[in-house]
Amino acid sequence: MSNPIDTKSRHITQSGGNIFADLGFAPEKAAGLLVKSGEEIAQTVAMKKQLMAEIAGWMKENGHRQAMAAQLLHVSRPRVSDVVNQKTEKFTLDSLVNMMGFIGRKVTLVVN
Secondary structure, three states, X not given: OOOOOOXXXXXXXXXXXXXXXXXXXXXXXXXXXXXXXXXXXXHHXXXXXXXXXXXXXXXXXXXOOHHHHHHHHOOXXXXXXXXXXXXXXXXXXXXXXHHHHHOOOOOOXXXX
């Protein structure tokens, strides 16, 4: 017989609110990294929302209900609901770009 796996937490270190400071970066550097990461996250969320709005618009333009859209997008119906409701945390940019391809839309990335 095997022994049960021990999953008890014995010590938890509270975060100071800045993961970079918690990792040992100097205070000034940690503050800068936190700001930069926040900006990058906001930019990614904005791109996801734009792609999700395009997919929802395509559904409306073509009169597709979620079940039909799910078949055409190669995802489950609940995933389509998540797209329509812009649950950005549930999707990668890659998955949304792939969905755009399934509906015949081209996504272009421009780097400035």
